[in-house]
Amino acid sequence: MSGTFVGMPVFPPPAHPAFPQAAHEAVNNPTLRGNLRHATHTIRAKRAKAVAEVSDWAELREAGKRIKDHTLLHLDRYLEQVEESVTAAGGIVHWAADADEANRIVAGLVKETGESEVVKVKSMATQEIGLNEALEAEGIRAYETDLAELIVQLGKDRPSHILVPAIHRNRGEIRDIFTREMSEWGRPAPEGLTDTPAELAEAARLHLREKFLRAKVGISGANFVVAETGTLVVVESEGNGRMCLTLPETLISVVGIEKIVPTWRDLEVFLQTLPRSSTAERMNPYTSTWTGTTDEDGPKTFHLVLLDNGRSDTLADEVGRQALRCIRCSACLNVCPVYERAGGHAYGSVYPGPIGAILSPQLRGTASEIDASLPYASSLCGACYEVCPVAIDIPEVLVHLRERVVQGGPVTREGNKVVLKPAKGHAAERAAMRAARWAFARPGALRTGQRLASRTRRFHPRTLPGPGGAWSDTRDLPPVPAEPFRDWWQRTQGQNGGNGDRGAAK
Amino acid sequence: MSSRERILGRVRRALAAAPQDDMPFEQAFSRDYLREHGERGVEQTVDLLAENLADYRAIVHRCTAADLAATIAGMLAARGSKTVVVPTGLDPGWLAEAETEQVPDRAESTPQELDRVDSVVTACAVAIAETGTIVLDGGPDQGRRRITLVPDHHICVVRVPDQVVSSVPQALERLDPARPLTWISGPSATSDIELDRVEGVHGPRTLEVVLVDGQASTEVTT
Known part of the structure; x- marks a missing residue:
């Protein structure tokens, strides 16, 4: 036997980059996107038909x-x-x-x-x-x-x-792999192997049969x-x-x-x-x-x-334990818009897609960069929940895990209760939330701030400065109105003696 | 502490705060789903079985009990099979007209020997119309699991309507979990290349199912 064996990756993989970085390469690979789009759309339509056959x-x-x-x-x-x-x-x-x-x-x-x-x-x-x-x-x-x-x-x-662990490969790539590699492992691929799926399946049959029989x-x-x-x-x-x-x-x-x-x-x-x-x-x-x-x-x-x-640790989490209902059907992968574009490798785990995004951070914990980023690998559209045959509310668990990553808190690891620290990298988000809490609790300060924002609106930048730039790269900042809503309400409703808050208070 | 104790301990601690109910499982929840889908007569159920078997590329034949031996002989001849594996409890009458050399299902046979056999003929335990499935339970007329796996051509005889049920729930009721079961829905297939179904990988690439009507024979060994 040759020494070229490379099997499945160890779980967890050593220092896997966070999801956005890992997905970057995949979304720029047109072959991969084409393969994934073709496969996921094929199976989506078929699944809907198979499910519609049973009325219950x-x-x-x-x-x-x-x-x-x-x-x-x-x-x-x-x-x-x-x-x-x-x-x-x-x-x-x-x-x-x-x-x-x-x-x-x-x-x-x-x-x-x-x-x-x-x-x-x-x-x-x-x-x-x-x-x-x-x-x-x-x-x-x-x-x-x-x-x-x-x-x-x-x-x-x-x-x-x-x-379908090789969903990222199309038939041409599979033919090339078989032709190149089968002889290293045993019976070589047949001469002149084409890329028709039936021939590829036949090549696999011949290659594996001797192994089964012995x-x-x-x-x-x-x-x-x-x-x-x-x-x-x-x-x-x-x-x-x-x-x-x-x-x-x-x-x-x-x-x-x-x-x-x-x-x-x-x-x-x-x-x-x-x-x-x-x-x-x-x-x-x-x-x-x-x-x-x-x-x-x-x-x-x-x-x-x-x-x-890691399963008993997952079981200890009241919200997250529903992930253990999973029967590994992969319907959630096939309907997920994020999976369709990013592919499975970006998830840095043998469990990719929506279910992987809630399973891996629970089985492995959220200490690594990839696991802390997985709860964010979703637009929370809910298609995964819709198709799940055991009704795992994946968006609910994603939001729950986001909260855990940002705020930290008690979790169970290897059977022991531990308290997680808030993750790094979310400091700006936490500061913004703290500021919002402060302002919303003080109406006077909120009013002053809103008026100030309205009056200076001509000078507002179109993108956020500093680290906020990453957010506004792909989003428009909401425009600040010429007049805060509460001022407008008071001007138009409050003075007409209508049902404005002032009027009601009189 | 053994790993058994460790895992059970972790599970118990994980569930310590969970609401505990001691109500037996079957009382705690009602099965609101259907026992079968749609209303069909016996004939229609058999037709549905034939239709769904064919939909997943099994080749379906229908015949009477009197014609069964001739039908099987014809299938083996058409295939050009020189040898056929036969479970020890199979009704000998089924192969009475076949000229193919019969190889008994023996414990000592090696997988390599089985690989050189062309065909296999078996009965089945139950067939499911809604899904086009035949189930083998290793009974004397079905043999060891491997004889319906290694040869490339499987002929399976279903006695209709006795052995046909509508649905998966009805099939499970009839089956004994203590026996090793093989549920077969069409010849082996794969969806691994671009999620497109291709028939014929490791199991028999040709599955022929004979629906035999009014099976009068009671001499089937049990």
Whole structure:
């Protein structure tokens, strides 16, 4: 094997620039914008059609929200129930408080099998913890088998979408990556490969098949874990998931603690809302469910790694905890005007788009530049809330997190209550708010100030001086009227004996 | 402190201020959504299944129980299949007229051996009309999960109308979570290139579904 392996990025990435800087490059890249626009608009229209097919969408959405909320509010109980039911079905349950611990557990389990390579189902949780890099450091090679993940892995690239990590690549770019890189990893791309999607998919089929057939260890995430039965569910399209879940002898599933649903019956909600919200299908091509191990069918050994990694901290935030309802459908990315222009990389996390803007700063905290800037990566238009199949009020959480960044306050980090200091860089905003509070509390001072502003309006600059310039670069300053409103009111209404405040006071 | 205790402790502290209700889950919330969408008779439900299967590029055949063996034989011949995997509990009558060499589903078979087999014929556990889905539960007439995955051509027989339900909620009621389930809606597909659907990636690229009417045979091994 060559030494060119570069897998998914470690989470969080080292010193990622703040969102506006990171987005700068993307918005100036016409190819990327074209790719994103084409893809997001295609899926938007399809999703709307798939949702319109079910007349009870609003009720399904409400049920999904309530099932998840109920689970989160009793999460300790359901975690214990999952442990019990998975164990009873023949699985082995592990607990990982953070990314390092999860990686250590998985690397240890792979080593126990004596194998040095694993096949992987696309999994956000394992991307989040940087599992591929951790395994590589232990001499274990992880092969991504989802087509988009393969494109990202072969292209030494970073994922930019939850559902379609290579959404930023068009078919021509994918052809070039396959032609150039596949031979480094195994079976080379077929001679004369064109850029038709069907041929590209065929190339991936041939390239990955030898890996599936010889794989002894599979690694997955899960879309759902059913507490009452201990059943795991993986929803997919290509069949790579089925390959990884059934052909290897050992299966290791890394699952966030928020993925639990209480009962088997609850799947009837999510198996209707998830496919329609993500790939805009009535049903995705393949869904696999398994409960522990089955004699002579599939893996003989099954490990479940329950991952916290910031989730319990997020749970401690009354407003922010709703982000844990997320079922990773990515509908919010596809409708977001900011995502459509900035692309996924600017979010500096495996969770891009609106959901990433509220999830990353909660899972990782707001200490870094990128995480403190993410709550601002939104115009608060609300389209994300509208399409969310579990009704996460993303704008509400964004505003909540903005407040936390600007004002600081109590938060939970790694299980401990800490008090955040107000972030740097918002001093001018805070000073302006303090001045406004002072003036609004003193009517005399406000009146004097307003009159002064009106009389000097001819001398007002069109843009703000100093750091305020960044704000007025793209905005017009509101014009100051010739006469303050209160003076106008008093002149026109107050003296006519109408219902003006003076008149009423007489 | 173990990580288990640490995580459970963090979760409990996070929820300490949350309102605690001890009402059982099913009483705490009502399921206001529909059990199925629209009103259809049995015939119409089967038609909808056929329509939705075809919409996601499964090839749909309809026949009577008497014609089933001939239908399957014809499909295998048309495909040019030399070998076909057969679950141990499959009704032997289904393949009585096929000239294709039968390969039994065995625990010892390697994935590489399976990869050299052309086709697979199975029954199913339930089919969902609204979504065009067939569900396999690893029963004796369906075999191990991998036999419907590695060969490139899957023929799945659905007994209509007995095995057909309208909706996802109705399907879940019929299924046993303890069994390993595979829900199949059309041949494998991907939307990973420009979010456009392309059929045929790792699973069988050709899915043929036979809707067999009035299945009289009761000798299906269970």
